[in-house]
Amino acid sequence: STPVATFCALSRAATSGLLIKGGDYLEILAKIKYMAFDKTGTITRGEFTLTDFRSLAHDIPLTTLLYWLSSIESKSSHPIAAVLVDYGHGQGVEPKPENVENFQNFPGEGVFGKMDGREIYIGNKKLGQRANCTVDPNIVGDDNTKEALTCGYIYSGGALIGSFSLSDDCRSGAAEAIKELKSMGIRTALLTGDSQSTAMRAQEQVGKGLDAVHAELLPEDKARIIADYKKDGPTAMVGDGVNDAPALATADVGISMGVSGSALATETGHVILMSNDIRKIPKAIKLARKTRRKVI
Ligand code: ADP
Numbered sequence: 001s002t003p004v005a006t007f008c009a010l011s012r013a014a015t016s017g018l019l020i021k022g023g024d025y026l027e028i029l030a031k032i033k034y035m036a037f038d039k040t041g042t043i044t045r046g047e048f049t050l051t052d053f054r055s056l057a058h059d060i061p062l063t064t065l066l067y068w069l070s071s072i073e074s075k076s077s078h079p080i081a082a083v084l085v086d087y088g089h090g091q092g093v094e095p096k097p098e099n100v101e102n103f104q105n106f107p108g109e110g111v112f113g114k115m116d117g118r119e120i121y122i123g124n125k126k127l128g129q130r131a132n133c134t135v136d137p138n139i140v141g142d143d144n145t146k147e148a149l150t151c152g153y154i155y156s157g158g159a160l161i162g163s164f165s166l167s168d169d170c171r172s173g174a175a176e177a178i179k180e181l182k183s184m185g186i187r188t189a190l191l192t193g194d195s196q197s198t199a200m201r202a203q204e205q206v207g208k209g210l211d212a213v214h215a216e217l218l219p220e221d222k223a224r225i226i227a228d229y230k231k232d233g234p235t236a237m238v239g240d241g242v243n244d245a246p247a248l249a250t251a252d253v254g255i256s257m258g259v260s261g262s263a264l265a266t267e268t269g270h271v272i273l274m275s276n277d278i279r280k281i282p283k284a285i286k287l288a289r290k291t292r293r294k295v296i
Pocket residue numbers: 038039040041073076078080081107108109110111122123124150151152191192193194195242243
């Protein structure tokens with residue numbers, strides 16, 4: 001395309017809320033063959049609702065468990081953390097992050113902290129291995145798995161001491177965007193650190209338009225899958241920067257959510273979606289294709 005056509009296209013995109021960091025990315029956008037989406041915060045709104053919270057240890061009162069949970073989570077920036085802290089507030093439990101020792105974040109798995117002399121792990125099934133818990137969380141997760149909610153577990157001393165479940169809706173416009181991309185000949189995929197059942201539910205919610213679903217991934221697994229797609233053609237990754245920054249950086253074009261996205265996302269992304277409206281993505285590709293044809 002001509003420099004003028006590129007300049008015009010970049011400003012048009014910017015006006016519509018899509019910041020493209022240079023003409024090179026516009027060129028690649030025109031040729032994209034694969035587009036992978038992160039789930040939480042990207043396909044879904046990342047605004048969780050707590051649907052269940054319980055203690056699984058008869059000697060631990062619910063308020064004590066909630067105090068540990070909200071204190072440890074108040075040190076995390078994951079969207080799951082915010083809803084748990086809010087729930088604590090609603091129950092009159094004030095988090096005390098200053099009482100949390102040795103806080104650790106395990107991307108794609110959950111968090112760890114020591115409180116009241118207890119080592120506490122909060123996260124998914126995968127985190128159970130780290131917590132040396134041999135109990136299969138499926139014993140509590142059965143109903144929740146059927147509803148395909150995001151399940152969380154609290155482990156301590158090698159035991160499962162609590163569980164919670166959360167629901168998160170798909171963004172309006174997600175189904176439409178994926179359908180549009182498909183009609184443009186682009187193959188789409190969902191990448192998530194969440195469970196297979198929750199991933200399938202998201203796939204259903206977006207009208208089954210996604211060509212592939214990959215679940216239970218760590219951030220480095222997401223990056224590896226992007227690297228695999230790249231071998232077969234130009235690949236874009238759309239994410240919010242929470243546990244997907246390596247995948248955004250690996251993609252030929254990393255598209256990051258601007259509003260809910262982490263600071264890391266806006267830094268790593270080659271394209272920033274200012275409004276979080278993913279329908280802008282197929283529009284940008286159409287614009288990129290049109291611009292490419294404008295050759296002197
Ligand atoms: P996604 O790939 O869908 O965007 P993430 O990679 O952010 O999801 O997280 C994957 C899973 O790790 C979550 O579904 C959750 O079970 C667990 N997890 C991550 N961070 C936390 C946290 N702070 N508290 C509880 N669970 C967490």
